Amino acid sequence: MDTVGSELNAAMLTARVKMERLRAGSPPFLLDIAVKVPSGITILFGPSGAGKSTVLDCIAGLARPDAGRIAVGEGVLFDSQAGVNCPPQARRIAYVFQTLALFPHMSAEENVAYGLDGLPREQRAARVEEILIAFRVEKLRTRRPAEISGGERQRIALARSLVAQPRVLLLDEPLTGLDANLKAAIIDDLRVWNAARRIPILYVTHSREEVDALGERVIAMDRGRMVSEGTPMEVLEAPRRKRLAQTAGFENLLSGTVVDLREADGVMRVRLNESVCEIEVPLGFAVVGDRVHVAIRAGDILLATSQPHGLSARNVIEGRIVAMETRGTLVRTRVNCGVEFIVHLTPGAARTLELAVGVRVWLVLKTHSCHLVEE
Amino acid sequence: MDALLLSLRLALSVSAILLAGGLPLAYWLAYSNWRGKFLLEAVVALPLVLPPTVLGFYVLLAMGPRGPLGKLWQLFFGHGMAFTFEGLVLASVLYSLPFAVQPLIASFESVDRKLLDASAVLGAGRLRTFWRVILPLSIPGVVTALVLSFAHTLGEFGVVLMVGGNLEGVTRTVSIDIYDHVQSLQYAEANRMALVLLAISFAVLSAVYAVNRQVGRQIGRRLWTPWAAN
Numbered sequence: 153m154d155t156v157g158s159e160l161n162a163a164m165l166t167a168r169v170k171m172e173r174l175r176a177g178s179p180p181f182l183l184d185i186a187v188k189v190p191s192g193i194t195i196l197f198g199p200s201g202a203g204k205s206t207v208l209d210c211i212a213g214l215a216r217p218d219a220g221r222i223a224v225g226e227g228v229l230f231d232s233q234a235g236v237n238c239p240p241q242a243r244r245i246a247y248v249f250q251t252l253a254l255f256p257h258m259s260a261e262e263n264v265a266y267g268l269d270g271l272p273r274e275q276r277a278a279r280v281e282e283i284l285i286a287f288r289v290e291k292l293r294t295r296r297p298a299e300i301s302g303g304e305r306q307r308i309a310l311a312r313s314l315v316a317q318p319r320v321l322l323l324d325e326p327l328t329g330l331d332a333n334l335k336a337a338i339i340d341d342l343r344v345w346n347a348a349r350r351i352p353i354l355y356v357t358h359s360r361e362e363v364d365a366l367g368e369r370v371i372a373m374d375r376g377r378m379v380s381e382g383t384p385m386e387v388l389e390a391p392r393r394k395r396l397a398q399t400a401g402f403e404n405l406l407s408g409t410v411v412d413l414r415e416a417d418g419v420m421r422v423r424l425n426e427s428v429c430e431i432e433v434p435l436g437f438a439v440v441g442d443r444v445h446v447a448i449r450a451g452d453i454l455l456a457t458s459q460p461h462g463l464s465a466r467n468v469i470e471g472r473i474v475a476m477e478t479r480g481t482l483v484r485t486r487v488n489c490g491v492e493f494i495v496h497l498t499p500g501a502a503r504t505l506e507l508a509v510g511v512r513v514w515l516v517l518k519t520h521s522c523h524l525v526e527e
Numbered sequence: 528m529d530a531l532l533l534s535l536r537l538a539l540s541v542s543a544i545l546l547a548g549g550l551p552l553a554y555w556l557a558y559s560n561w562r563g564k565f566l567l568e569a570v571v572a573l574p575l576v577l578p579p580t581v582l583g584f585y586v587l588l589a590m591g592p593r594g595p596l597g598k599l600w601q602l603f604f605g606h607g608m609a610f611t612f613e614g615l616v617l618a619s620v621l622y623s624l625p626f627a628v629q630p631l632i633a634s635f636e637s638v639d640r641k642l643l644d645a646s647a648v649l650g651a652g653r654l655r656t657f658w659r660v661i662l663p664l665s666i667p668g669v670v671t672a673l674v675l676s677f678a679h680t681l682g683e684f685g686v687v688l689m690v691g692g693n694l695e696g697v698t699r700t701v702s703i704d705i706y707d708h709v710q711s712l713q714y715a716e717a718n719r720m721a722l723v724l725l726a727i728s729f730a731v732l733s734a735v736y737a738v739n740r741q742v743g744r745q746i747g748r749r750l751w752t753p754w755a756a757n
Contacts, residue, residue: 214644240647253645256664262733266659316650 163225165189165320165352169210170219173203173376183207183376189320190369191350193343193494197363197387198373204356205250207373208322211354212247215241224319224352236513246313247322252305254297260284260308261293267316283311286345287338303334310342321346321353327362339364339366340480347481363387402447402523403494410442419466419519422446427490432466433522447523454516457505467517469493473509476502483507487515530704531723537700538680539610541619545627545676546669548620553631554657575625583689586618590690610692615700618690619680626675634668635661653683667739674735678728 168186183203196204209215211222213229216237222230224245229238230253252265268276280332284290287307292300297308308325313321327335355366363370364382370387372379380387408422411430418435422444433446446511460468471489478484483497485507493515497507507513550588556568573581574727590608596617600608607613638661646656662669691698693707701724708717 212644212648214647240644241650243648246538247645247648249645251639251641251643253641255642255645255660266646266651269655312649322553393660405636 157492163227163319163352164191164339165211165222165224165354167211167222168220169207169208169217169222171206171215181376185373185376185378187354187371187378189352189354191352192346192368193353193355193366194369194371195363195367195384196354196356196371196373197360198358198379200358202358202374203376204358204373205324208247208324208354208356211305212245212322214247215236219342227319236432244316244318245320245322246316246318248306248309248313248324250325250328252297252326254305254309254312256297259296260289260300262373263297263308264312264315267312276451279315283315287311287341291464298318303330303338305309306330306338307341310338314345317349318349321351322451323353323355325359328359332361332365335362336365340482342478401498403450404446404448404453405525406446406448406491408444410444410497413438413440417465424491425493429469429490430495431469431522433456433524436521436524438524445525447525448493448517448521450494452518452521453493453495455487455495455497455501455505455507456510456514456516457507459514460516463516464518465516466519467515467522469515469517471513471515473507473511473513476507478502488512489515492509530699530701530720533612533696533699534681534701535552537615537619538677540616541623541680542627542673544616544620544678545623546673549624549627549631549672550662553579553628553635554661556628557635571628571650572625574622579683579685580689583618583686586621586686587690590617608695609690610698611692612697615687615691615698618686619683622683623676623679624687626673626679630668630675631665634665634671638664647731670735670738674731680730681727682724746754 165186166186166394170182170184172189173181173183183206184206185203187194187207196207198204206215210220210230217230217232219232220230221228221232228234228236229243229245250490253492255266258266261284264283265276265280268279271314281290284293287310288302289311297305300308309326327338330338334342334350342353343448355362357363357366367384369382370384371381372387382428388504406424408424408431410420411423412421413435414420419432420435420438421430421432423430424446431446433444436444452464459470469489471487471493473485474488475486476483478499481498483499483502485495485497485502487493487495495515501507534652552571556564556571587609588594590600591597592601592607592609597608600606600613608617642660643656646660651659680703683700684706687698687700687703691700691703692701693703699707701720705717705720705724708714708720
């Protein structure tokens with residue numbers, strides 16, 4: 153593998169962009185935003201017309217900000233004060249457009265090889281081969297974009313943009329129109345590819361579902377400005393309504409009845425519907441007998457193969473694994489404890505614990521991982 | 528038959544020159560943001576509306592012994608430019624310019640701009656983008672440009688008469704030959720030449736439409752033709 157690409161922590165992308173936005177049919181506004189994108193996926197989230205794509209165009213060098221500075225690590229790509237403006241050809245920034253912009257007259261292979269012009273033939277072929285396999289499209293090499301499916305086109309577009317080992321990847325709503333499973337599978341392949349390279353990936357979307365499915369970090373913007381920045385939960389706010397919890401991607405959304413309030417401890421106990429299962433959750437505006445909903449992230453649940461003792465976590469629930477599904481670097485596990493929980497594990501953890509369907513396990517939940525939501 | 532060969536030679540030369548010159552000109556007209564671009568667009572389109580005699584008249588003046596072109600030609604080649612084959616080529620190039628440039632512009636402009644952005648981001652400069660992306664996707668326009676300049680030159684009359692006169696083997700093209708025969712009431716000869724011209728024109732246009740269908744199916748685009756709405 154190329155040494156340049158495999159530095160453990162690739163350089164951070166920093167962009168400060170000021171630009172008068174004039175668009176036909178909408179009032180002009182000032183794009184004025186500063187973003188920091190460390191390695192891994194950062195989501196740029198906002199409604200359409202917020203200026204998200206323009207930010208990407210500025211970073212890629214396709215649009216010129218009125219003022220600002222764009223850099224990857226120490227390498228300055230644009231600096232209005234210093235008069236630096238690197239052309240897009242020299243930026244080594246990969247960009248997957250919403251329309252993908254695959255060359256319609258070229259085969260998948262030719263599309264992917266397009267960015268490797270400077271390399272000798274054998275090296276080029278090897279690189280193309282490697283990336284086609286990484287994105288599972290090696291069988292489509294001779295097909296033209298019009299002859300393959302939407303998801304396959306998206307994979308080819310990703311492969312084309314990444315084959316030249318860019319310093320940064322920009323994605324402009326590349327997965328719109330795909331169903332959730334297909335989307336997740338492509339993102340998993342992207343994560344696997346990036347696990348070794350750790351380049352910054354800036355992913356533009358206006359869909360809350362994508363924010364939750366993808367994001368460790370989210371930057372929300374509206375009308376050219378940053379609105380908030382943080383984890384999906386912080387940005388989309390702690391869920392207060394059930395609808396919000398669903399869009400905010402809490403994989404586990406459980407209904408139950410309040411059975412006990414312990415105001416001194418700031419907690420209450422909730423019996424989950426159609427089971428004897430009881431969990432402790434933070435105190436909310438409720439009285440005994442009230443029906444409530446509890447949202448829990450699949451990644452917040454610990455899993456043990458023998459009954460754990462001496463834990464600070466207040467909720468230990470016994471159950472059995474009913475399904476396991478590996479998606480790239482994630483094992484999605486369904487556990488039946490009377491009610492069903494979804495738990496996310498790493499493949500390594502699943503292997504070490506010798507987890508399989510039918511195995512008896514204990515779920516461990518911190519009280520504050522359980523988010524109370526109102527109807 | 529001399530006249531026919533001369534006409535074919537003229538049409539081929541003009542088509543070749545128009546393709547070589549038309550590609551950069553059309554590229555510039557399609558992609559430039561220059562404010563005064565409309566002026567050049569108007570100049571390129573002029574031959575479409577001008578009577579051939581008007582165009583021919585000014586070209587003749589320019590090529591004449593006192594015209595700027597004529598003087599320059601005299602300086603380099605030692606003889607005048609008017610009533611030569613080269614003069615005829617130049618006049619025909621001007622006359623057929625819009626027929627080559629317009630389809631090329633239309634083709635270039637219909638290439639998705641995002642493809643050009645993608646090419647730039649993938650490291651390709653303007654020239655490479657042109658050869659690898661714009662031109663292959665504009666093949667229908669290129670074919671149309673070639674065919675139209677060829678056919679248009681083959682059939683021209685007024686400009687040739689003004690600039691070339693009627694010198695056998697030098698400037699007497701098919702259309703002038705036919706005119707001569709009719710003037711001297713040799714209808715049989717006129718008919719023979721006219722039929723040949725008709726056959727060639729029909730064959731060329733049929734070929735264009737056949738290619739149009741074929742290529743159109745392959746890349747999902749159609750040829751540009753001045754007589755079909757885009």
